[in-house]
Amino acid sequence: MRTICLIPGDGIGREVIPAARRLLEATGLDLAFTEAEAGWATFERHGTSVPDATLEAVKAADATLAGAFTSPSRKVPGHNGAIRFMRKKLDLYANLRPSVSHPVPGTVPGLDMLMVRENTEGLYVEQERRYGDIAIADAVVTKRASERIARVALEQARRRRKRLAVVHKANVLPLTSGLFLETVLEVAKEYPDVETYDIIVDAAAMKLVRDPEAFDVLVATNLFGDILSDLMAGLTGGLGIAPSANVGEKYAIFEPVHGSAPDIAGRGVANPTATFLTVAMLLDHLDEQETARRVEAAVDAVLERGPLTPDLGGEATTETFTDAVIAAL
Numbered sequence: 001m002r003t004i005c006l007i008p009g010d011g012i013g014r015e016v017i018p019a020a021r022r023l024l025e026a027t028g029l030d031l032a033f034t035e036a037e038a039g040w041a042t043f044e045r046h047g048t049s050v051p052d053a054t055l056e057a058v059k060a061a062d063a064t065l066a067g068a069f070t071s072p073s074r075k076v077p078g079h080n081g082a083i084r085f086m087r088k089k090l091d092l093y094a095n096l097r098p099s100v101s102h103p104v105p106g107t108v109p110g111l112d113m114l115m116v117r118e119n120t121e122g123l124y125v126e127q128e129r130r131y132g133d134i135a136i137a138d139a140v141v142t143k144r145a146s147e148r149i150a151r152v153a154l155e156q157a158r159r160r161r162k163r164l165a166v167v168h169k170a171n172v173l174p175l176t177s178g179l180f181l182e183t184v185l186e187v188a189k190e191y192p193d194v195e196t197y198d199i200i201v202d203a204a205a206m207k208l209v210r211d212p213e214a215f216d217v218l219v220a221t222n223l224f225g226d227i228l229s230d231l232m233a234g235l236t237g238g239l240g241i242a243p244s245a246n247v248g249e250k251y252a253i254f255e256p257v258h259g260s261a262p263d264i265a266g267r268g269v270a271n272p273t274a275t276f277l278t279v280a281m282l283l284d285h286l287d288e289q290e291t292a293r294r295v296e297a298a299v300d301a302v303l304e305r306g307p308l309t310p311d312l313g314g315e316a317t318t319e320t321f322t323d324a325v326i327a328a329l
């Protein structure tokens with residue numbers, strides 16, 4: 001028996017995670033569930049967004065499935081963003097964000113890309129200071145973190161179409177972005193079977209929109225990977241569809257790319273597809289490939305014939321969509 005830790009978090013996390021639990025229960029696998037709390041509501045209750053008990057629950061589980069965590073767009077003393085805190089604390093250094101075409105309206109057909117995002121440093125880790133009207137953020141890039149994310153990306157590329165785009169801005173940030181680029185290219189020498197090339201981040205944004213078929217695997221520092229992976233999600237059905245995994249040597253937390261979606265939270269209409277495809281990634285991690293493919297096929301079957309949730313132009317609720325996927329499974 002394997003143990004899955006569920007962390008619903010905030011907003012629609014509380015709607016999509018119970019739906020995912022129903023799906024996991026319907027797979028017939030021998031699974032046990034634990035539940036842990038994190039996020040903004042947790043911070044308001046306990047003064048910390050990630051209690052120690054939650055970290056212990058993640059460590060004790062075979063894998064963790066998280067929903068979404070709200071972060072205010074202003075400085076709140078004592079508050080750390082929950083998912084960023086867990087990525088750092090548990091050293092979940094690789095963020096894998098596949099972007100695959102599914103049979104939904106507004107998708108560019110035939111795409112199969114993977115963003116491999118460095119998950120522990122760069123301009124994303126809340127190292128900021130403010131002096132009156134001047135604010136400063138530190139963008140730390142290390143050779144060690146660049147090296148290990150390069151290996152993850154190159155291993156992924158090796159198993160796919162063997163093309164790796166290194167996304168950077170070394171022309172303007174030759175020391176930080178330059179160290180990342182230089183390190184990835186160095187590691188790539190050990191992978192002569194993978195065609196590794198570099199692309200400047202703004203050009204990458206345009207090329208992703210104009211010529212997405214050209215991409216296989218992309219590797220990027222934290223903030224560039226964050227932004228471009230939402231763009232990639234936009235090409236393949238939107239945030240209601242996009243899954244992700246935060247993986248380290250010892251632990252892994254799987255989560256949809258989307259956030260807590262306060263604009264639709266509480267109405268029962270969130271699209272659980274992103275979380276269901278995230279469940280498939282979690283099952284792959286548990287070496288349950290066959291069940292993972294069954295889950296993906298069930299999701300695609302329902303996406304093809306409906307019912308669809310409102311983000312995809314339909315009228316299904318989270319619950320009726322989940323019923324349909326479970327029936328297809």
Ligand code: NAI
Pocket residue numbers: 012067068069070071072083239240241255256257258259260261262263264269270271272274311
């Ligand atoms: P968001 O991803 O929550 O929502 C963006 C838009 O996409 C909204 O219009 C929302 O309704 C829609 N959307 C997202 N997921 C959907 C789904 N499953 N079904 C249907 N529609 C969906 O991003 P936003 O609005 O920028 O951020 C809201 C909050 O979420 C913020 O506090 C932010 O910090 C947090 N956030 C958390 C993330 C995480 O936990 N990993 C990631 C991104 C944002």
Ligand code: MG
Pocket residue numbers: 226227230257
């Ligand atoms: Mg994001």
